[in-house]
Amino acid sequence: MLSPLVLTIGGQAVNVIEIKFQIFADLPGINAARWQETGGEMRKRVMPAEGGETVEASNPAASLTRGLEILRSFTADDTTLGNQELIERTGLPKATVSRLTATLVSLGYLHYDTQLGRYSIGPATVSLGYSALSSSAVVHMAQPLMQELANRTGVATALGTRDGLEMVYLANCRSQSPVSLRLNVGSRLPIWRTAMGLAYLAGMRPDIREDVVEQIIATEPGQESRIRATLVEAAESYRQRGFVATFGAWYSYINAVGVAFRPTDGSPLVAITCGGIVDIIPQDVCLSRVGPDLVATVDRLRARLTGQPETAAAL
Numbered sequence: 315m316l317s318p319l320v321l322t323i324g325g326q327a328v329n330v331i332e333i334k335f336q337i338f339a340d341l342p343g344i345n346a347a348r349w350q351e352t353g354g355e356m357r358k359r360v361m362p363a364e365g366g367e368t369v370e371a372s373n374p375a376a377s378l379t380r381g382l383e384i385l386r387s388f389t390a391d392d393t394t395l396g397n398q399e400l401i402e403r404t405g406l407p408k409a410t411v412s413r414l415t416a417t418l419v420s421l422g423y424l425h426y427d428t429q430l431g432r433y434s435i436g437p438a439t440v441s442l443g444y445s446a447l448s449s450s451a452v453v454h455m456a457q458p459l460m461q462e463l464a465n466r467t468g469v470a471t472a473l474g475t476r477d478g479l480e481m482v483y484l485a486n487c488r489s490q491s492p493v494s495l496r497l498n499v500g501s502r503l504p505i506w507r508t509a510m511g512l513a514y515l516a517g518m519r520p521d522i523r524e525d526v527v528e529q530i531i532a533t534e535p536g537q538e539s540r541i542r543a544t545l546v547e548a549a550e551s552y553r554q555r556g557f558v559a560t561f562g563a564w565y566s567y568i569n570a571v572g573v574a575f576r577p578t579d580g581s582p583l584v585a586i587t588c589g590g591i592v593d594i595i596p597q598d599v600c601l602s603r604v605g606p607d608l609v610a611t612v613d614r615l616r617a618r619l620t621g622q623p624e625t626a627a628a629l
Contacts, residue, residue, distance in 0.1 A: 381414045394432035452577050453485045461487040463611045469590025481510045509572030512548040513558040514585040517574025557605040561597050569595050571605040573612045
């Protein structure tokens, strides 16, 4: 489910429940390389056994994957979810959902309200999300630079990565402008309609990118021509300018630019964007000032992460 996009004044929240936790990729039975290459999509179904329980019950890796699917069912708009909603969102059998939610409750990853008969995110999930973010060198090093960029441009900046066919915010900064986008850590965006998603696709390995593009088209077959045209245009923009720009592609009043960034420490590919309402950054400003400024900011981030001096052009 994609995060709603509205305008707000002041304040920001953290939607920890929608963050992808890369830590799970290191657990026994999980193929970490495949996890990263597919954006965490490990959704192969198994045939249910008698009584509705799946044969995955004896497979710890499969149970872990299904448990994560349950946690990922919660979005920023969900205070609580019931069993039936979890079944519908995950596609898992009732018996599997009941078994896994009981385990997640016992471990503190979910909280069960006995009066309502509904689940909410537990403290262990919140703690894990914050731990994942605080331990990321890329997020830690990028945020000061992103805040500087936000202050210079008067709009919002964000850093995110792919989760399936969506992009998820890992960090964001806002300017002092009284009007800003209400997108926060954990917010989710469509991958082919946003500067963040298009920049990410431009930075992917060609073979993996094509696989993702086919998945996108499979979900929106009626948009295939538009999707492919958009991706070609984005790739050309990235080749010529070093950044991707979108003008009202997701919401008519939003312009944005994006750059892909592949950390040298082996961390997953991310994309960094800068965007806001068209009244603040019209198309000409995006192309002539904000885009080049974003490229310079990413160059500074790369230099800091590798211990190299920042070039004068990037300062």
